[in-house]
Amino acid sequence: MPLRWDGTLEDLPDGYDGALVRSIEDHESGVAPTTFSFMAAAVGNDVTKRGLAGQVLTALSVRARSAGLAHVIAPLRPTLKHRYPTTPMKTFVRWTRPDGLSIDPWKRAHQRMGATILAPAARSMVISGTVGEWESWTDMVFPESGSYVVPDALSLVDINCETDTGTYIEEGLWTEHR
Numbered sequence: 001m002p003l004r005w006d007g008t009l010e011d012l013p014d015g016y017d018g019a020l021v022r023s024i025e026d027h028e029s030g031v032a033p034t035t036f037s038f039m040a041a042a043v044g045n046d047v048t049k050r051g052l053a054g055q056v057l058t059a060l061s062v063r064a065r066s067a068g069l070a071h072v073i074a075p076l077r078p079t080l081k082h083r084y085p086t087t088p089m090k091t092f093v094r095w096t097r098p099d100g101l102s103i104d105p106w107k108r109a110h111q112r113m114g115a116t117i118l119a120p121a122a123r124s125m126v127i128s129g130t131v132g133e134w135e136s137w138t139d140m141v142f143p144e145s146g147s148y149v150v151p152d153a154l155s156l157v158d159i160n161c162e163t164d165t166g167t168y169i170e171e172g173l174w175t176e177h178r
């Protein structure tokens with residue numbers, strides 16, 4: 001997505017959702033973008049671990065810069081984070097292997113491309129629904145209010161049976177490719 005960003009931490013969108021909304025609002029109001037944001041990358045199961053994602057991100061960065069955009073950023077969704085749903089992102093990003101690279105494979109791929117971490121994105125993706133909707137989406141039951149571990153979610157899902165709501169606030173990680 002192309003969007004306007006002034007290069008400061010204060011002006012970063014909330015994360016994935018915020019970048020999407022800002023990009024569309026900028027476009028609709030005729031604001032010229034300054035920045036390109038990767039949103040998501042997906043590679044077919046039979047062709048992973050060959051460096052394809054990195055090649056695509058590099059090609060997209062080159063195209064963004066040749067289109068005159070000054071910054072390339074991404075609201076990274078670390079692929080191993082779902083195994084540590086109770087750990088805050090700011091802690092998870094500090095965990096490294098003996099070689100100094102992240103324990104997270106997707107963050108490692110970005111590190112190898114020279115990306116730097118800007119800041120955690122506290123409300124990168126927010127998903128709200130009724131308790132019944134959350135039960136059908138997750139194939140789980142939520143008998144009482146509380147915070148639940150849901151497979152593949154990067155953080156906990158908060159269930160409130162009194163208000164019949166379930167809320168998932170996913171933290172992301174803003175990175176910049178210079």
Ligand SMILES: CC(C)(COP(=O)(O)OP(=O)(O)OC[C@H]1O[C@@H](n2cnc3c(N)ncnc32)[C@H](O)[C@@H]1OP(=O)(O)O)[C@@H](O)C(=O)NCCC(=O)NCCS
Pocket residue numbers: 039040041042043044047048049050051052053054077078079105106108109
């Ligand atoms: C994440 C993803 C885009 C990586 O694509 P890729 O072309 O395989 O990327 P690379 O070959 O550069 O591999 C990057 C790292 O991820 C690891 N990796 C890739 N696929 C993996 C898998 N299925 N399981 C475990 N690790 C995997 C690679 O081994 C590599 O780690 P390394 O440092 O040990 O070498 C791809 O696995 C994918 O599509 N996943 C599902 C969607 C997703 O989670 N996207 C990212 C968030 S938007």
